[in-house]
Amino acid sequence: MFNVNQPGKRVILTGNEAMARGALEAGVDFCTSYPGSPCVEVADCLFKVSDSHNIYGEWSTNEIVALEAAAAASFAGLRALCVMKQNGLAVTADFLLTLNHPGIRGGLVIVVGDDPGAHSSINEMDSRHFARMAEIPLLEPATVEEARDMTRWAFELSEQIKAYVIVRVTTRISHARGNLVLEKFPAKAERKVKVEPWDRFLCVAPMHGMVHSRLEQARLIFEKSPFNVYTGPEDAKTVVAASGPAALYAREALELTGLEKKVGLLKLAATWPLPRETILEKLKNAEQIIFAEETDPFLEQNLTSLLALYGRKVYRYFGQFSGHISGQAGPGLGELNTDLLASGLSKVFGLDNPVKVPATGHLRSILKMSIPEREMTLCSGCPHRASFWALKIALEMDGRQGFVLGDIGCYTLGAAKSGFWLLRSIMCMGSGIGLANGFGQLHRFGMNQPVFAVMGDSTFFHACLPALVNGYYNSADFIAVVLDNSLTAMTGGQPHPGVGLTATGSSVKPLHIEDVTAGLGLRTVIADPHRIDDTVESILELLQEKGPRVVVLRKECALAAAKRERKVYQVKALQCAGSECGCNNFCGRVFGCPAISMTAESKALISDILCTGCGVCAALCPRRAIVEADLTEAKN
Amino acid sequence: MAQFREPYNLIITGVGGQGNIMASGLVALAASAAGFKVVVGETYGASQRGGSVASHIRLSLRQSYGPLVPYGQADVIISFEPLEALRTAAKYANLETVVIVNTAPVYPVSVILKEADYPQTEDIIEGLKSLAGRVFSLDATGLAREAGDPKAQNIVMINALSNCPGLPLRRCHFEEALDEFLAGASSEQFAINRQAFALAVNLG
Incomplete structure (x- = not known):
């Protein structure tokens, strides 16, 4: 629906679809991304329609490459969009903080998805600081409709001031749905796409002044922006300054507390640089200011310092610093919602x-109990569960207290129950193998524990190659475990260089991970994690050796496999001995597959809804009581 | 149709993989066809499967609300799983809330690992009754299995929702939405989902 050419049609889109629509309505030519939640579908959507809209789209190997590629398109005169999650923006930091100097030509927009509450991230991070650090304009939509409008307008703004623009959304916009009215697609003009003989794209220190003046131009434009809106009484003594979805929570909280006749709401969407004059004007009657924003007190710090420098009076402030506006776990921790803002407003005004x-x-x-928690778990049939099981067994058999360093992907759950608590470190993309380079040198200090670092196949290409080269160069002692499920599973199954498909569906010769590692001079073995015994044996063999070693544990993601072919295992009730067996319900209780539960007689029971047919339980069962179900028979 | 009180708040909850997002998409489409401003907030996090998921749906005649229903203010809770119904009701229900719950449990990993117990279904229903106004329970998974695919329980539940007292939407709105949703589906999927929506589901 985001793609239909029916101007005036009222539709429902997700926030991510709306941003893709905004880019299409701006006539975007070039889109790059590395998949990351919550905003991955912005790029997914544009790649689906790349042919009909004449867009070049690519999954880049990581975010800095994505931004560099998008910048090149902009330098040559095209409109380019780069999409990433909060952590991805940090990956681009080096380029981001120098790209502000040369400026750009075609509109260049970065959509960054922040994840307050860390629903699909390992941490909470506020990307807005990067806009201030890079001295770059920042837009913060609050609704699905604004997400479309601002993405579209960001291209214009970018071209007007010759700087890239950051559109910051949060999970509550990306993963929301809302109504909007479609607007038309522009006729793409014939453009001269060329690098002129006089073009230079240089970051040199004397251009710093240009960075400042572009930002000042953005401020002047923001002073007139319709995206910054004041509602409420003109003479309000108290004003809530809010951005993003927190502005909607604030509006509802004002209604619920009955304060809307008394308290104004300054909803800011163009939040860096702050439109100084507009804000001073809107706040001229106010005496108290309450801040509502997620994650960090970005607006709160910038607005209070603006008022300290330019304000003509002393205001009282309520927000994260005063502790009045607080997430569930404390100021700046977790998401906000209407309840938390109603509670904050009630505290400020002494209301119930x-x-x-x-x-x-x-x-x-x-x-007769509390409500049991439902923690996230690896899917049934997930090859990672089998990989972690094999690693756990091999480590126990080795007996030297070897340990496993983790990375970012579905398999991050290896730090929790469904990965048998195996992972000992989780930080940024590529950090596991980076740490292994350090731990892998500590034998000279008397440490004799084997060091493993797991990484996904997409993570391998994203952030692990320099660390693997480092391991070879400096003879680090580690075993790199590539959990190769042949797609970027966590974000919905996007392809990567190892898959043989591009973002827009063209075939390309796959870059085999084992060829890459062998090319780097690393001893490499391959195993199928669903063949547990073979996998354990391969790992034990590598454990006898020294230096940087690689094991590729290759099995397709269970969700992807199940889409192609439906396979289900079942328990032969007569053969399963239940509590008599002595296995202690090994298949469910120990291995932890979510498709397996127990009957009242303590026999295993496999859910035909959840089972994806990996067959690992059949191999683990000591009585061979688990067999593949004949689905054709079941149907008849 | 009952008199409309602004905003109308629905929560659809369940376990990742049960088709929450399709269901909320259907309701959103139906509500939009009925002329409402619709905002849906999806909470599904990193778990494609296994974690709790929730869709907050807010209907209004005048404005776009934030994507989260305030505590205690759900008009309807539709849950694809008993425990999740209770977890949601414990935060969002009030004594007028209607709860529609699928009685087929999906066990948390802690229960599979025997580190925790799963409450008796009748105790969960009793808990729901203590928190909400009316509680309707049905074996939607079983009914969907009869329709041809147990995974179509989400459509059976939306079918049940379409008969919910006080809901400001009509069945025809859902039927249109379902047709739009199934436009690209295989003929088998189309038939199963249509059948799941056509089953007589009696709330009473």
Whole structure:
């Protein structure tokens, strides 16, 4: 629906689809991205329609390459979009903070998805600081419709001031749906796409002044921006300054507390550089300012310093610093919502919080227990569970207290229950193998524990290659474990250089991971994690050796495999001995596959809805009581 | 149709992989066809499967609300799983809330690993009744299995929702939305989902 050419049609789009629509309505020519939640679908959408809209689209190997490629398109005169998650913006930092100097030609927009509450991230991070650090304009939509509008307008703004522009969204916009009215696609003009003999794209220190003046131009434009809106009484003594979805929560909280007739709402969407004159004008009658924003007190710091420098009076401030506006776990921790803002407003005005959480004290006695938590788990049939099981067994058999360093992907869950708590480090992309380079040198200090670093196949190409080269160069002692499920699973199954497909569906010769590592001079073996015994043996063999070694554990993602072919295993009830067996419900209780539960007689029971047919439980069962189900028979 | 009180808040909850997003998409489309401003907030995090998921759907005649329903303010909770119904009701229900719950449990890993117990379904229903106004329970997974695919339980549940007292949407809005959703589906999937929506689901 994001792609239909029906101007005036009222549709429902997700925030991510809306941003893709905004880029199409701006006539985007070039889109690059490395997949990352929450905003991965912005690029997914544009790649799907690359042919009909004449867009070049690519999954780049990582975010800095993506931004460099997008910048090149802009230098040559095209409109380019680069999409990434919060952590990806940090990956681009070196380029980001120098690209501001030469400026750009065609509109260059970065959509960055922040994840307050870390729903699909390992951390909370506020990307807005990068806009201030790079002295670059920042837009913060609050709704799905604004996400479309601002993405579209960002290209214009970028060309007007000759600087790239950052559109910062949060999970609550990316993963929201809302109404909007479609606008038309522009006729793409014949453009001269060329690097002129006089073009130079240089970051040199004397251009720093240009960076400042572009930012000042952006401020002048922001002073007139319709995206910064004040609502409420003109003479309000208290004003809530808010950005992003927090502005909507604030509006509803003002209604719920009955304060909307008394308190103004300054909804800011063009938040860096702050439109100084507009803000001073809107706040001229105010005496108290309350801040509502996620994640860091970005607006709060910038606005208070603006008012300290230019304001003509002393204001009282309520926000993260005063502790009045706070996430569930404390100021700046986790997401905001209407409840938390109603509670903050009530505290400021000394009111009873009108939002009541139901009383639940009695539930314990009804249930005879508290509500069990439902933690995230690897999918049933996930090859990572089998890989972690094999690693765990090999480490136990080796007996030297070897340990496993982790990385970013579905397999990050290896730090939790469904990966048998195996992973000992989780930080940024590529950090596991980086750490292994250090741990792998500590034998000279008497440490004799084997060091493993796991990485996904997409992560391997994203961030692991320099560390692997370093391992070869400096003879680090580690085993790199590539958990190769043949796609970027975590973000929905995007292809990468090892897959043989590009973002827009062209075939390309796959870059085999084992060829790359062998080319780097690293001893490499390959195993199928669903063949547990063979995998354990391969790992034990590598453990006898020294130096940088690689094992590629290759098995397609269970979700992808299940889409192609439906396979289900079942328990032969007569053969499963249940509590009599002595296996202690090994298949479910120990291996932890979510498709396996117990019957009242403690026999294993496999859910035909959840099972994806990996067959690992069949191999683990000591009584061979688990067999593949004949689905054709079941149907008849 | 009952008199409309602004905003109308629905929450669809379940376990990752149960088709929450398709269901919320259907409701959003139906509500949009009925002329409402619709905002949906999806919470699904990193887990394609296994974690709790929730869609907050807010209908309004005048403005776009934030994508999260405030505590205690759900008009309807539709849950694809008993435990998730209770988890959601414990935060968002009030004594007028209607809860529609699929009685087929999906066990958390801690239960599979025997580190925790799963409450009795009847205790969960009793807990729901103590938190909400009306509770309707049905074996949607079983009904979907009869329709041809147990995974179509989400459509059976939306079918049940379309009969929910006080809902400001009509069945025809859902039927249109379902047709739009199934436009690209295989004929088998089309038939199964249509059948799941056509089943007589009696809330009472």
